[in-house]
Amino acid sequence: MNPSFESTSAERAAASNSPLPTGAPVWAFANQKGGCGKTTTAVHLAGALAADGARVLLVDMDPQAHATMALGQAATTGSSIGDVLMGDRPLDDVLAQVTPRSGADASGVWLAPAATDLARFENAVGRLGAPERALRRALASTAHPFDWVLVDCPPRADGILTANAVVASTTVLLVVETGAFSLQGALKARGLLEDMADALEVPLDLRVVATIFDSELDFAREVLVAMQARFGDALFDTVVRSDRRLREAAGYGAFVQDLAPESEACDDFRALADEVRTHARRRDRR
Numbered sequence: 001m002n003p004s005f006e007s008t009s010a011e012r013a014a015a016s017n018s019p020l021p022t023g024a025p026v027w028a029f030a031n032q033k034g035g036c037g038k039t040t041t042a043v044h045l046a047g048a049l050a051a052d053g054a055r056v057l058l059v060d061m062d063p064q065a066h067a068t069m070a071l072g073q074a075a076t077t078g079s080s081i082g083d084v085l086m087g088d089r090p091l092d093d094v095l096a097q098v099t100p101r102s103g104a105d106a107s108g109v110w111l112a113p114a115a116t117d118l119a120r121f122e123n124a125v126g127r128l129g130a131p132e133r134a135l136r137r138a139l140a141s142t143a144h145p146f147d148w149v150l151v152d153c154p155p156r157a158d159g160i161l162t163a164n165a166v167v168a169s170t171t172v173l174l175v176v177e178t179g180a181f182s183l184q185g186a187l188k189a190r191g192l193l194e195d196m197a198d199a200l201e202v203p204l205d206l207r208v209v210a211t212i213f214d215s216e217l218d219f220a221r222e223v224l225v226a227m228q229a230r231f232g233d234a235l236f237d238t239v240v241r242s243d244r245r246l247r248e249a250a251g252y253g254a255f256v257q258d259l260a261p262e263s264e265a266c267d268d269f270r271a272l273a274d275e276v277r278t279h280a281r282r283r284d285r286r
Contacts, residue, residue: 024057025280026139026149028165028172032189034155036182037211038175039066040246041272042152044265047255048273050108054147057095059135060114061161062154063122068113071098072253075115082117084138085131085164086124091138101254109255110144118161125160132200135164157192166196170283171205176227177212178220178239183227207279209272211240238272241265 029042039062046056060067065075073096083089091112098109125131139149151165166172172193176186190206197204208231214220227235243265249256256265 024146024149025171025283026151026169027276028151028153028162028169029175030153030157030162030165030172030189030193031155031175031186032157032192033185036155036175036177036185037240038155039070039152040250041173041175041209041211041240042150043067043070044246044249044256044269045272045276046109046148046150047107047257048266048269049148049276050255051257051270052273054108055145056109056148056150057112057142057144057146058098058109059112059149059151061118061135061151061165062114063116063118063161064154065114065116067152068111068115070250070253071109071111071255073111073113075113078113078115080115080117081112082115082119082121084112085118085121085134087128087134091142092144095142095144098255100258101252107255107258110146122160131160132163132167136168139168157189158196162193163196163200166193166204167200167202169205171207171279174206174208176208176210178210178214178223178227179212180219183223183230186227187230205283206234208235209238209240210235212242213239214242236272236275238268238275240268240272243268 029038031038042058046058050056058067059081068075079089079094081094084091084094094112095110098107098111100107153162153165156162174186174189176182194204210224210227241264243263245256245260245263245265249259252259256263260266
């Protein structure tokens, strides 16, 4: 077991008996590498869920703060999720409601922003009690009635920040680009996440989504077929296509639903939101 993930049996028992944070589904977005569309998927799925009236919390757990910047927020100023994980501030003190680019009053998305101080938390884990459960404790304390919590993880599947997301989550979404070497990386990431969940003694509900798909490329279609063979029913039917509108949305700090509501990307995230809701309902019936 990674020493950073060790906790006492009493701490594990207390965590397992605690209520589900916020009472809402918590989805963690993970992979072992960057450039796979992980942050893009987290941000625009939040926008799709909010477009149907849901209250969504997006937690940026990546020290690079890409989700924070993708929503037009500065990554180096003010309080952040790092302060929350360190126990310096309650979660509700750092939340910012995202304002749409269209000029509407506010969206249904709240952001727990990231900053470089996440490195401070990573360096302090040896001095903290059950550091892998800091995010779960923070989510359990919020007074906001969120319908969904989406957690954007850093581009590594075996660190303490991803461990926090796994412990807090009801589902981990492995985001896989349909490009060269992506399947090998995804299989490695799946193994690391499974090992982590075993070490932390938490269940792992893993689902997979294919991203950055270009139907005109033979190789991309071959990767998608290989993903279907390797992941089976865990792979969502929705495929997030490559779309320049997603790059534009990142540049403007906007949701694609706000910037380009008639785009293919908006259609893809609407379909992904439908699958995510269906999966959550099935989990609730178990």
